[in-house]
Amino acid sequence: MDPALKIVIVDENPVRAAILVDGLREAGYTHVTRIEETTNLLARIYNLDPDVILIDLENPSRDVLAQMFQVSRVVKRPIAMFVDQSDSASIEAAVDAGVSAYIVDGLKKERIKGILDLCISRFNAFTRLTNELERAQTALSERKVIDRAKGILMKTKAISEADAYALLRKTAMNENKKIAEIAQAIVTAAGLLK
Amino acid sequence: MSGDSLRIGFIPLLDAAALIVAVDKGFAAEQGLAIDLVREVSWSNVRDKLNIGLFDAAHLLAPITIASSLGVGHVRVPLLAPFVLALNGNAITVSPALHQALAGAADGDLSEPSVSARALARVVAERRKHGEEPLIFGMTFPFSTHNYQLRFWMAAGGVDPDADVRLVVLPPPYMVDSLSSHQVDGFCVGAPWNSVAVELGIGHILHFGCDITARISEKVLAVRTAWATKCEDVLKRLIVALHRATDFINDENNSKEVAALLAAPKRIGVTAEILQRTLNGRLNVTADGVTRTNADYIIVGRGGAARPDSIHAAWLYAQMVRWNQAPLSADSLAIATSSFRSDIFDSALRVSTGAKAVELAGRADPIGTFAGPPFTGDDIAGYVAAMKLAR
Numbered sequence: 001m002d003p004a005l006k007i008v009i010v011d012e013n014p015v016r017a018a019i020l021v022d023g024l025r026e027a028g029y030t031h032v033t034r035i036e037e038t039t040n041l042l043a044r045i046y047n048l049d050p051d052v053i054l055i056d057l058e059n060p061s062r063d064v065l066a067q068m069f070q071v072s073r074v075v076k077r078p079i080a081m082f083v084d085q086s087d088s089a090s091i092e093a094a095v096d097a098g099v100s101a102y103i104v105d106g107l108k109k110e111r112i113k114g115i116l117d118l119c120i121s122r123f124n125a126f127t128r129l130t131n132e133l134e135r136a137q138t139a140l141s142e143r144k145v146i147d148r149a150k151g152i153l154m155k156t157k158a159i160s161e162a163d164a165y166a167l168l169r170k171t172a173m174n175e176n177k178k179i180a181e182i183a184q185a186i187v188t189a190a191g192l193l194k
Numbered sequence: 195m196s197g198d199s200l201r202i203g204f205i206p207l208l209d210a211a212a213l214i215v216a217v218d219k220g221f222a223a224e225q226g227l228a229i230d231l232v233r234e235v236s237w238s239n240v241r242d243k244l245n246i247g248l249f250d251a252a253h254l255l256a257p258i259t260i261a262s263s264l265g266v267g268h269v270r271v272p273l274l275a276p277f278v279l280a281l282n283g284n285a286i287t288v289s290p291a292l293h294q295a296l297a298g299a300a301d302g303d304l305s306e307p308s309v310s311a312r313a314l315a316r317v318v319a320e321r322r323k324h325g326e327e328p329l330i331f332g333m334t335f336p337f338s339t340h341n342y343q344l345r346f347w348m349a350a351g352g353v354d355p356d357a358d359v360r361l362v363v364l365p366p367p368y369m370v371d372s373l374s375s376h377q378v379d380g381f382c383v384g385a386p387w388n389s390v391a392v393e394l395g396i397g398h399i400l401h402f403g404c405d406i407t408a409r410i411s412e413k414v415l416a417v418r419t420a421w422a423t424k425c426e427d428v429l430k431r432l433i434v435a436l437h438r439a440t441d442f443i444n445d446e447n448n449s450k451e452v453a454a455l456l457a458a459p460k461r462i463g464v465t466a467e468i469l470q471r472t473l474n475g476r477l478n479v480t481a482d483g484v485t486r487t488n489a490d491y492i493i494v495g496r497g498g499a500a501r502p503d504s505i506h507a508a509w510l511y512a513q514m515v516r517w518n519q520a521p522l523s524a525d526s527l528a529i530a531t532s533s534f535r536s537d538i539f540d541s542a543l544r545v546s547t548g549a550k551a552v553e554l555a556g557r558a559d560p561i562g563t564f565a566g567p568p569f570t571g572d573d574i575a576g577y578v579a580a581m582k583l584a585r
Contacts, residue, residue: 039377042362060365062236066267066336067363092246100238 149183197226209280275414283492284403288380311351332381395481408562430542440495502534
């Protein structure tokens with residue numbers, strides 16, 4: 001761990017960036033800056049003069065960073081992508097998690113291994129969180145459709161809530177579909193017949 | 195879908211047409227290939243995912259294929275190009291203000307690149323005299339024809355692209371915004387972004403890429419050399435499918451259908467009308483509707499253009515040497531030229547379709563640059579020296 005390292009995070013997703021910044025600060029890195037705006041990205045990066053740059057792979061500005069490897073008068077310190085031919089597993093893990101790291105050329109790879117690992121795990125955690133949230137939202141909207149379909153069945157067939165649900169479930173099983181799909185069909189049909 | 199599954203990365207640009215049509219029109223399925231086309235946002239992503247095997251093949255900038263094989267600018271992963279997805283397709287667009295300045299400084303017809311390059315040199319000198327900031331030009335990647343065409347054009351007029359102006363990498367979708375917000379004064383980019391700038395009234399198309407280089411490999415199908423050996427049969431069927439797709443694209447009767455396939459939101463996601471016009475090489479060059487047509491604006495496989503030509507690889511390598519991206523050596527030149535594999539192309543099409551190999555008519559200069567000596571592909575040092583900027 002090297003708290004003096006200057007780290008820049010380029011991520012347009014504010015939540016994920018916040019999770020990553022927090023993680024790095026908790027781990028003891030004090031110089032962590034997030035760049036939100038990608039216009040004039042190179043100038044912003046040069047002003048901060050970082051040792052390590054972390055960028056999400058959904059960001060088209062990743063190609064802008066490719067210019068940093070070029071020999072050019074605007075570059076203060078040469079930057080290289082964090083690649084180590086002997087350690088392809090960590091590159092694959094990073095790409096898989098959706099993040100890429102660039103370091104000042106000459107910086108020992110071991111010094112940033114911890115940063116990259118932390119970054120990968122936070123990115124993966126964020127993806128898991130997003131997926132869970134999506135699942136929860138889907139479940140909630142399915143719940144609502146099923147409730148409406150039950151209401152329609154109870155009214156039109158004059159049956160109890162339990163019977164309405166049992167009917168939905170049986171139909172779903174017979175047709176090899178999800179209960180929510182049958183419920184949606186009922187809601188749609190009821191709307192048409194109104 | 196059944197058959198051999200492939201994941202292929204692409205960037206939503208017109209020159210991905212052969213791949214998109216091969217998949218969406220069923221030519222790949224005919225060859226027993228189930229292809230998952232994955233849309234990407236940056237060339238760095240495409241290259242990295244190809245390098246580490248997340249992609250089996252990719253729509254790639256021709257110069258990246260060479261750079262990756264040489265290990266220049268990034269980790270060395272030998273790639274090869276057995277099929278050229280498109281020749282040409284770029285244009286240089288400038289802001290109305292720069293266009294006006296160039297017109298004022300021109301000593302002849304501004305549509306001549308030698309005239310516009312000299313005009314640029316005068317504008318640059320004038321700005322320096324008045325202590326103004328250097329002009330800024332956008333391009334898409336350090337290893338790209340866009341970068342090399344811009345540099346070639348400027349240098350022909352005596353402008354040093356590394357000292358007299360500033361060249362910046364910009365993702366194509368941001369080019370137009372950057373021009374309208376005056377962050378850049380011009381750019382070189384592929385279709386459809388030049389047309390978009392013109393239609394918004396914020397840019398003039400100054401030159402088509404083919405005004406600078408008449409014929410140059412723009413995007414290739416790239417695969418890892420190791421993969422090509424292991425999956426030779428799959429690769430050959432992919433080449434056949436792509437070849438069928440280019441034939442389909444070049445049949446005028448299909449132009450509406452092709453444009454509609456390409457315009458799909460998951461593919462290029464730009465209106466079919468612009469795509470169709472651009473494929474025909476007919477572009478609005480100014481906001482008030484002046485059009486220019488050149489059948490060579492973009493060439494998707496027409497007239498044997500899909501067959502990899504090692505002299506293109508040599509010219510692209512010469513640009514890397516010229517602009518200090520790569521050192522000059524006979525070994526590097528050999529690696530560059532042997533990454534363009536006409537032999538695989540020939541063997542795939544002869545074996546599977548019985549089509550005879552397409553040969554290009556002999557030319558004095560196969561690249562057809564508007565300035566400088568003809569390029570023969572053998573004396574890179576001499577060629578680069580002959581282009582040295584007079585200062």
